[in-house]
Amino acid sequence: MPAKAPTPKAADKPSREIARLLRDAINGGELSPGAKLPSERELAESHGVARNTAREAIRLLTQEGLVQPEHGRGVFVRVRPKLMRFGRRRYSRAMRQSGLSPFRAEVIAQGRTPDTECRSVTRISAPGEVAERLEIPAGTDVVRRENWYYADGEPMQVGTTYSPWAIVEGSPIADTKKMGHGSIYGRFEELGYPIAYVREEISARMPTHEEAAGLSLPDGVPVIDLWHTGMDDRRRPFEVTRFVMRADFTALDYDMPVED
Amino acid sequence: MPAKAPTPKAADKPSREIARLLRDAINGGELSPGAKLPSERELAESHGVARNTAREAIRLLTQEGLVQPEHGRGVFVRVRPKLMRFGRRRYSRAMRQSGLSPFRAEVIAQGRTPDTECRSVTRISAPGEVAERLEIPAGTDVVRRENWYYADGEPMQVGTTYSPWAIVEGSPIADTKKMGHGSIYGRFEELGYPIAYVREEISARMPTHEEAAGLSLPDGVPVIDLWHTGMDDRRRPFEVTRFVMRADFTALDYDMPVED
DNA sequence: CAGTGGTCTAGACCACTCA
DNA sequence: GAGTGGTCTAGACCACTGT
Structure with a gap:
């Protein structure tokens, strides 16, 4: 590969970066509770990374309790139930x-x-x-x-x-x-x-x-x-x-x- | 590969199985709080799986709060502090x-x-x-x-x-x-x-x-x-x-x- | 330096959902 | 059947810890 750092500002690891973007979209309201996230394969392609990397981003958000993957259906922004x-x-x-x-x-x-x-x-x-x-x-x-x-x-x-x-x-x-x-x-x-x-x-x-x-x-x-x-x-x-x-x-x- | 299911009894996915073994060792006391787990590479080899699979097992235990990986040092059984x-x-x-x-x-x-x-x-x-x-x-x-x-x-x-x-x-x-x-x-x-x-x-x-x-x-x-x-x-x-x-x-x- | 975990790739196949 | 997440492989390189 040519130049080493085209954008040295890039906020670290790709998986973290994708997680950050999604998190901001959720907290900013662009993705409402119940909304479906892009699929892992879509995220991977749109960010130019391997699927596992997109998957890692989803995992980070899952552990924060922000989203919830559902097998065969997609990944959804978690609905905060009334306590x-x-x-x-x-x-x-x-x-x-x-x-x-x-x-x-x-x-x-x-x-x-x-x-x-x-x-x-x-x-x-x-x-x-x-x-x-x-x-x-x-x-x-x-x-x-x-x-x-x-x-x-x-x-x-x-x-x-x-x-x-x-x-x-x-x-x-x-x-x-x-x-x-x-x-x-x-x-x-x-x-x-x-x-x-x-x-x-x-x-x-x-x-x-x-x-x-x-x-x-x-x-x-x-x-x-x-x-x-x-x-x-x-x-x-x-x-x-x-x-x-x-x-x-x-x-x-x-x-x-x-x-x- | 030859035979399809040499041991159909195998308790599901390899990563879950490795996690189960480690969990039992921790809860059974064979691995005391503060003890170091085998390294990811050791686990992978001893169970005949890829490193990522052993890693997934560790991740499961980490999310349960049972163990704590430390970069460059190893994975340790978490010490339950006095509350x-x-x-x-x-x-x-x-x-x-x-x-x-x-x-x-x-x-x-x-x-x-x-x-x-x-x-x-x-x-x-x-x-x-x-x-x-x-x-x-x-x-x-x-x-x-x-x-x-x-x-x-x-x-x-x-x-x-x-x-x-x-x-x-x-x-x-x-x-x-x-x-x-x-x-x-x-x-x-x-x-x-x-x-x-x-x-x-x-x-x-x-x-x-x-x-x-x-x-x-x-x-x-x-x-x-x-x-x-x-x-x-x-x-x-x-x-x-x-x-x-x-x-x-x-x-x-x-x-x-x-x-x- | 060797050994550890952390991240990533580019595939593969399976299990589940839904039209 | 097409699309989704779930699991796995066999590598690679990086970052950190110790001696």
Whole structure:
């Protein structure tokens, strides 16, 4: 090849450059959410690079969560869904008495169709992370309930609830059969454990391989990993739930007084 | 080539298979955090595939946040750092009077060295997201302070605080110069705005291109995106801060009474 | 210097979608 | 069947890290 640098200004690697152009087009509004990007082969030809290089550009945008390739159809600008919001109100008495679980209420409020499924109810010995939060010795018997939450048929969250066997024995909570669609906190109240305090420990990370498969997560979508502890009026923990939630559909919203 | 399928059992694509083997080795403990993986060329040869295929396997694990390639050195199993925890106590009177900002206190408690830097203090007209939360008309003048938070020299968070000009005019908060390393809530208290309630809206997502560069984020690390609103004893908002935090170093921990 | 990951090429075939 | 993304090959050169 002749001259070494016809345009020394070129912003580095071709793949980065193509990604930058597409990103700017998306952020600038030339490519709206839902729009289809040029195909990999088109991008490759129009930029005079190999297909793999165009593909690398798409990959960069995918990891940023900006676009989403669909096999056989094309690459599309991702639509930012309205977030489902969960917070302190989730545990209010009003919610508890509405007969609706907090998840169902929120999804319905957004005009979508909720669905929940209890995949398993088992009696196991408490793992360390659970025992600590329940303030019981590790290995104590607990009931484990695995719940899946859907909106319009798509899985949104998985919640795994653990509660001491000594507390829930004989109640609907320990029952494999249906417990109804209401809030579980109504059941705990009947057992003498009215929820009065909650602790929520929140972190975020990329999903594991299994989570990505189970929740049908596209690339570039993290999960919120939330450990929830429910306590009664004397601050005795009676239930912990670990939620794994699609971060692109979920927001947490807490409104609370400041501690002294 | 001769026979079509010598082992039809082969668990799908070679790159996925190599990724699975490495993942299992990591989760099984054969490869501890900090350990070096075989080089791409070694993996390619030992599995009888092209280097790009081995590379694709590494990429899958990188996106899961399991490993971290380092240019010229190798690919390493990621060390899960101890999380910095922030929560409701962050705004307590005790914290306010300790003379330490909540961030500094937490980092020091972990035996690391905190650093904070105020990159800019400007007077601008409030963007919509800010005005809504401050309950002021969009376009009202606010002071914008951009703060960067470091632990052991590495950037951990960026917090952008907005407060009505009418409230902070003439105070250290509106001053470009140093404001000291204490909590900003002490200053607001002096101005007649003792913090009494907070609202925290939390979501998680992949970092933008700019955020990834600014925070030196490795691939596979999401950010926590937090809008914080500070309110006085009459629930009047006087300050909002948007935090963007490295999710692999950060946890939020809220302990609160349930609403009626 | 040798060894590592980062980027790129120019092909190939497969799997999926849609008219 | 035409067009799309998904995976793979067998090379090449570059940039960075260590000794």
